[in-house]
Amino acid sequence: MNYIATNIKHLRSLKKLSQEAFAMQLNVSRSRIGSYEENRSAPSLEMLMAFSDFFKLPIDVLLRNDLRKGNETSFIELGNQRVLFPIMVDESNENLIEIVPVKASAGYLNGYDDPEYIEQLQKIKLPFLPTGKHRAFPIKGDSMLPMKDGAFVVGKFIEDFSEIKSGKTYVLLTLNDGMVYKRVYNQIEEVGTLKLVSDNSLYKAYEVPAAEIVEIWEFTCCINTQEYTEEELKISSIITMFNNLGVELKSLKKQLK
Secondary structure (H helix, E strand, O other): OOHHHHHHHHHHHOOOOHHHHHHHHOOOHHHHHHHHHOOOOOOOHHHHHHHHHHHHOHHHHHHHHHHHHHOOOOEEEEEEEEEEEEEEEEEOOOOOEEOHHHHOOOOOHOOOOHHHHHHHEEEEEOOOOOOOOOOEEEEOOOOOOOOOOOOOEEEEOOHHHHHHOEEEEEEEEOOOOOEEEEEEEEHHHHHHHEEEEEOOOOOOOOEHHHHHHEEEEEEEEEOOOOOOOHHHHHHHHHHHHHHHHHHHHHHHHHHHO
């Protein structure tokens, strides 16, 4: 059975968009949206791709699954596959993000796919965020200086590992290490792993098999909960200088060889 008609209407309603407003978002006529929702005509492949991009859901999910049965604020279960539900809006139609508090971060590995766990998380609005599903995670320790202990990293959910850009920072949920924030180097095609590197050179880099990665969130912005002191900024600048010097020395060593 094809669920595209009911799914379009359901997802549009969750976004609190009228047919006319939705049509404007996709640059099509209101009557065209109406014909799809009333099942009077079938969307072209081009339109299916547009729906998929807008709702951040695979085309196959839009076609084959009745999304009305899903939890509106967290996850839907499709057989054995867990799909992150992409829509979280408030009464003003502004995207909300969930905050994983420090006290709850230890249990995130057990609760990440539990709708009740996600539902009880506090939520905030950050209207400047790009399109996508976002979540805020607490930072612990000093492995990612100058990111301060107690800060929060807001990340955008990454569904496809091929989207991971080497050298960028990500929040990862892994089976063995739980939640970590690291600079990531994508080695999946070559050796099936991600290399995780700390910006603080006192911490050694390590590799994580792709099969052990439960979730990955791309850095969007950070929220500092404490002010930096002048001394901390000086120390951070010195560490950055030495880290950069180390990279330059390694490059020079290779050239001399």
